[in-house]
Amino acid sequence: MAMTLAQAILSRKSDKAPEEGTLCRVRVDLAFANDITGPPAIRSFKEMGAEKVFDPARCAVLPDHFTPNKDIAAAEQAKEARDFALEQGMLYWEQGRVGIEHAFLPEQGHILPGEIILGADSHTCTGGALGAFATGVGSTDLAALWALGETWFRVPSTIKVRFEGEKPENIGGKDLILALLSLIGVQGARYKALEFSGEVVERLPMDDRFTIANMAVETGAKAGLFAPDKTALDWVTPRAARSFEPAFPERGAPYEKEILVEVSEMTPLVALPHSPANVRPALEVGPMPVDQVFIGSCTNGRLTDLEQAARVLRGREVHPSVRCVVIPASREIFADALRLGFIDTFIQAGAVVCTPTCGPCIGGHMGILAKGERCVSTSNRNFVGRMGDAGSEVVLSGPLVAAASAVAGRVADPSEVLAND
Amino acid sequence: MTRTITGKAWVFGDDVDTDVIIPARYLVTSDPRILEKHCMEGLVPDFSTRVAPGDFIVAGENFGCGSSREHAPLALKGAGCGGVIAASYARIFFRNAINVGLPIFECPEASKAIAEGDALEVDTSSGTITMTGIGEVFHFSPFPPFIEEIVAAGGLVPFVREELERRKTR
Ligand code: SF4
Numbered sequence: 001m002a003m004t005l006a007q008a009i010l011s012r013k014s015d016k017a018p019e020e021g022t023l024c025r026v027r028v029d030l031a032f033a034n035d036i037t038g039p040p041a042i043r044s045f046k047e048m049g050a051e052k053v054f055d056p057a058r059c060a061v062l063p064d065h066f067t068p069n070k071d072i073a074a075a076e077q078a079k080e081a082r083d084f085a086l087e088q089g090m091l092y093w094e095q096g097r098v099g100i101e102h103a104f105l106p107e108q109g110h111i112l113p114g115e116i117i118l119g120a121d122s123h124t125c126t127g128g129a130l131g132a133f134a135t136g137v138g139s140t141d142l143a144a145l146w147a148l149g150e151t152w153f154r155v156p157s158t159i160k161v162r163f164e165g166e167k168p169e170n171i172g173g174k175d176l177i178l179a180l181l182s183l184i185g186v187q188g189a190r191y192k193a194l195e196f197s198g199e200v201v202e203r204l205p206m207d208d209r210f211t212i213a214n215m216a217v218e219t220g221a222k223a224g225l226f227a228p229d230k231t232a233l234d235w236v237t238p239r240a241a242r243s244f245e246p247a248f249p250e251r252g253a254p255y256e257k258e259i260l261v262e263v264s265e266m267t268p269l270v271a272l273p274h275s276p277a278n279v280r281p282a283l284e285v286g287p288m289p290v291d292q293v294f295i296g297s298c299t300n301g302r303l304t305d306l307e308q309a310a311r312v313l314r315g316r317e318v319h320p321s322v323r324c325v326v327i328p329a330s331r332e333i334f335a336d337a338l339r340l341g342f343i344d345t346f347i348q349a350g351a352v353v354c355t356p357t358c359g360p361c362i363g364g365h366m367g368i369l370a371k372g373e374r375c376v377s378t379s380n381r382n383f384v385g386r387m388g389d390a391g392s393e394v395v396l397s398g399p400l401v402a403a404a405s406a407v408a409g410r411v412a413d414p415s416e417v418l419a420n421d
Numbered sequence: 422m423t424r425t426i427t428g429k430a431w432v433f434g435d436d437v438d439t440d441v442i443i444p445a446r447y448l449v450t451s452d453p454r455i456l457e458k459h460c461m462e463g464l465v466p467d468f469s470t471r472v473a474p475g476d477f478i479v480a481g482e483n484f485g486c487g488s489s490r491e492h493a494p495l496a497l498k499g500a501g502c503g504g505v506i507a508a509s510y511a512r513i514f515f516r517n518a519i520n521v522g523l524p525i526f527e528c529p530e531a532s533k534a535i536a537e538g539d540a541l542e543v544d545t546s547s548g549t550i551t552m553t554g555i556g557e558v559f560h561f562s563p564f565p566p567f568i569e570e571i572v573a574a575g576g577l578v579p580f581v582r583e584e585l586e587r588r589k590t591r
Pocket of ligand 1: 065100101102121297298357358362379
């Protein structure tokens, strides 16, 4: 029988044909943890009686969440993860070289088409942008992966999502995934895989694809996949850290259903508190003042995102009562943004620019919200207390809306600010 | 393993996420004794001092959605929670709960019927949830065989330990 992309990938690495609904045992190509999920994984690894990771070149630790270490406890955690990684000879990058795992690993060529990638972080699904079956697990599962080099999956059914129409200029990956969330909700794809396609996808740059795949987990999905096309292969081939063989969905593959997202008439979207599926057009939100704007994270901290934010902020000022925090998602992105003058634009506009880290996305550091404060954030979750006090609010958006909101001091559509250009 | 768990119900809605189960700012440790102090504080600020050993979290669909943090089931376990009864679970939370040994039960009917403070008894061998006040009984679906295997081994840690032993002697 013809296979979906998820099945096609799983079949490569599995001991048996990956039939939907059955459990299959698969070999993994990369298994990674961060400074939060690493230490419990290391402890479970030792409790399992394991001594050596299955392959140090396929196991990684990335210190990106509470780093540069925000306090002593975070420092202890990061140290435990680092010591283990160095002792095992695993892939490890120190502060200053690393980035947010889901932006950094693909950039370094460690997530490749046709591979199976497991990370102890729910947004591991970002790797689906490259046609890898990438999904998040908990620390104990990761410890088992480090020890055995394999894990078990229930083979998911797949929902095919087609983005069709003529994409308006101000619409980006974030708007597309928010549009899907508004249609299927936060559990519309629970336990399933999403396969993204359609004429919009065919012309979509990689950065937008990463944003879409990143938030697949917000629909409950196990994986959010793009079949690797020329755009993806051109992007990944010069970066690849290993040889790879892309997998593709087969014609006539059985999809559980197909969802059509028509984009021609779309205007930029936001997700209001406290659910990523609470989606409205930014233009229809009404007066909603903001105290902080965060442009960054594994969702929208890439070069194209910073470029869009810079387009809005160039020659403008952040509203006097707004803190605007910009965090490039990796060193490479930071360096490119510096070279292209975006960083200068941000600083001239009155924004704060920080070193690559998750920072405020997870309420860790570098921009925590006080009770009653509201933040427009380009990250992926706006749950209660996500970025600080349980009485604070997060509005999710793409970088254009975020930058426009920073200038306007309230939730704004980019057209309201860019009108005078 | 036969086990009866008794406690009262703490009722929550759909889509209870990991940020309210244990906010990220406390993730500088994975010690359940520290984590439990902040368990559910996003929804019930003094939860950890009011929850009694054996008490159940009763929730709707998609319990545990959000991050992969194993700290969420660990915090609930640390708080002495007897288990979670929900209509459905987010997939990573589901795996994590099994792996760290937090009892979880999937039962949409019970999740709808149970009200805040109801006295409950869960019998894991017969697969039943009883509302002891009114004697109403619900059945929950057993785990798929593969998960039973992990549970039977006592969790993922001993399961892998056995697998590693097998590989050594092969
Ligand atoms: S940027 Fe936010 S969502 Fe992404 S890995 Fe970091 S904490 Fe998680």
